[in-house]
Amino acid sequence: MTYYDAVIIGGGHNGLVCAAYLARQRLKVLVLEQRPVLGGACVTEEMAGCKVSRTSYVYSLFSPKVVKELKLKDQGLELLERNPPSFTPLLAGRSLLLYQEMARSQEEIAKFSKKDAQAYPQYEAILDRIVRFIDPILHQTPPDFNQKGDWLKLLRLGFKLLKLKKDLPVLVDLFSLSAYDFVSRYFESEPLISTLCTDGIIGSIGGPMSPGTAYVLLHHVMGEINGHRGRWGYVRGGLGSLAEAILRTILLNGGHYKTSCDVSEILVYNNRAIGVMTKQQGAFYSKIVVSGADLHNTFSLMLKPDQLPADFRLALSDIDYRSATSKVNLVVKGELKFNCYTGPVPGTFHLCETSQEIEKAADDAKYGRISDRLILEGCVPSVVDDTLAPLGTHVISLLVQYTPYKLAEGSWQEKKSELLDKVIARLAEYTNIVDLDILASDVITPVDLENDFKLTGGNLFHGMMNLNHLFSFRPVPGFANYRTPIENLYLCGSGTHPGGGLTGLPGHNAAREILRDKKWLCK
Ligand SMILES: Cc1cc2nc3c(=O)[nH]c(=O)nc-3n(C[C@H](O)[C@H](O)[C@H](O)COP(=O)(O)OP(=O)(O)OC[C@H]3O[C@@H](n4cnc5c(N)ncnc54)[C@H](O)[C@@H]3O)c2cc1C
Incomplete structure (x- = not known):
């Protein structure tokens, strides 16, 4: 032995x-x-x-x-980095691209609101300062409020908080507000508000107007790739x-x-x-x-x-452990093209027209229904990474909200193909997906996340x-x-x-x- x-x-x-x-x-x-x-x-x-x-x-x-x-x-x-990292197509034919370069993003935002374009650098700078404050805390073991031995740690944390000065109320907002309330303090226009709010709903059962989602938003802007703060990318392979x-x-x-x-x-x-x-x-x-x-x-x-x-x-x-998130993976022959954009999209695309639309989809899930207007966050990593698929074939990753773990009617076993149909229909509103050959599809419902990946309740975050x-x-x-x-x-x-x-x-x-x-x- x-x-x-x-x-x-x-x-x-x-x-x-x-x-x-x-x-x-x-x-x-x-x-x-x-x-x-x-x-x-x-x-x-x-x-x-x-x-x-x-x-x-x-x-x-x-x-x-x-x-x-x-x-x-x-x-x-x-x-692997992507530029532009974020793309929000709209049914009316317009779209919002957010680039790695601030000036290019501001130009895009100005198409919807000049005021928002001016406010964008300030929003990014505030989040950057908060993230720099929080990052060392993420690497620490949290103190125990009931252990005298940890009181010094708590005191040190208190001093650090005071050093935040005028950013301290922002930190409190981020821990308590909804993503929508936080973001709409800085901005007035959709789709910028809805695009930024999508970071606040990942893995959440609530919509962007639920208190607490501002923290989820913060959690999702804390990262970096190749030294560039707040950016998301791919891993080769x-x-x-x-x-x-x-x-x-x-x-x-x-x-x-x-x-x-x-x-x-x-x-x-x-x-x-x-x-x-x-x-x-x-x-x-x-x-x-x-x-x-x-x-x-x-x-x-x-x-x-x-x-x-x-x-x-x-x-x-x-x-x-509640959850309302599914994952759908597709392998397709041909290139996914968006109706309102020429060329492949290297970054993450968000299919949500407004923050109200996201909130309504969350409401459906609250009552155990798979929403008809699913919120999709997706990407085609094979556009950037040529090791994933042979030339001319692409893989599409789709994070799908809101699909409640507990359905009001029926079981996930019965509803799996309905979910795939709804996802394809939603994608078809914005893209040429129906013209592409779908070589394979993989629908992972919250119940599959629990059974196969051992994520209780399908919750992404344990x-x-x-x-x-x-x-x-x-x-x-x-x-x-x-x-x-x-x-x-x-x-x-x-x-x-x-x-x-x-x-x-x-x-x-x-x-x-x-x-x-x-x-x-x-x-
Ligand atoms: C659909 C989905 C999409 C996501 N997208 C992203 C993303 O794009 N970016 C991001 O940063 N995060 C994302 N997340 C969140 C992230 O993936 C998870 O938070 C993270 O992977 C959790 O890692 P972990 O090691 O803590 O736990 P897990 O990855 O859950 O690992 C726990 C392991 O324990 C194993 N296990 C459980 N019980 C037993 C047992 N009895 N015996 C042996 N093994 C057992 C499980 O099989 C599993 O492998 C996503 C999560 C999901 C589900």
Whole structure:
């Protein structure tokens, strides 16, 4: 029997990042993943001979510190920028393009409102200052309000907040307002408002007018690509290439992994984690166990209720896993052309006419209906990345909102083809999709996200990123430091600070805490 220093449950990108940091310190690590491929919601899979980013499809949030420390560029990570990064076509034949260059974006915005064009640099500058303030906090372990030892950390944070001066009220707005209320303070024109609001609704069940969505917006502008703040791009070979680069670092440092290996139980003796039991390959024993699976999978499915304190279980039951997001991937013969634009679109396109339209689609989902006016955020990465598809063939990634996990009528099994029809019909309003040969389609509903990717409720982020589940309250108050009530059991997935998205930070922060506790494990 092989004995490991650390068994990591789940080969999502955070589990892999955590494993890589531990392996670099010469810990003997084993990553166990239930799917046949590593990466979790960060995978490239094959469809009709093409490479498709099945779930996550754009890159920005991943920590440059992690890229550098794990030398991911040496392991094949290649980031591709897009210009223009954002395109919003309108049914009336007009469109809004946002470019990497401020002056070009202002020219575009001025077509709708000169006042908005003037306000745009100020909006970007404010968000940039807030992001610079928050970025170091994302890399830290949140303090525990009830621990005297953490009060100094809290005091330091308080001083930093005061240094924000006139930006402090903006930060409070971002944590409390709706995306619409925040954005419309700066701007008056659609489609600029709706385009910016789309960052606030990703993975959310509410529309852009729901309080709390301004924070989701902030979360989605915190990233960078190749040193350019706030921009999104692609990973050559699809998002799975990110997971593969991290895996190479693990293997180079002597780590191990197993796929199609489903952990059924965390083995606990005297309130200490001592290993895991798997469905396919029996038990694996280790000095510590780290879970990158979501909190429901970890605590409700791999442990028995009496192994956890009652107040901890109660706090876990508050985590909100609701979701209304689906993903549709298409492989098509020919080029997707927009009615109001000549040439291929390299960046993300947003199919939403106004913020009111998005809000109405969210209302449908609230009552368990798949909206007739679905909100689509999509891209054709094969326009920029020639490794994805043969010449003349393209892959289309579509994030589809709002498609509620719980349907008022029928099941997702029955509604899958209806969803695909609705998505194609929506795309056809703006593009030539009906003239293209659809070689393959892949519809991933919230229920598929739960069953296949083990995302409870289909929630993209291992639980909503509402204020009551952020920072010191993520996943639950008193346990934001990646530790759990069970000794030697740690957490490293998106359910922990700083939450979802391809940041690598829960994995990075968890590894730091583990190494702090277990210096003696380092060889
Ligand atoms: C459709 C979709 C689109 C998205 N688009 C983007 C995007 O474009 N950009 C972006 O930055 N973010 C995006 N996100 C969010 C982002 O992908 C996730 O927040 C992130 O991938 C979560 O990473 P993780 O490692 O924390 O968890 P996961 O990726 O969920 O990994 C957890 C892993 O644990 C495994 N697991 C669970 N239970 C067990 C078990 N019992 N035994 C063994 N293994 C188990 C799962 O199979 C999974 O591989 C998207 C998410 C989805 C679902």
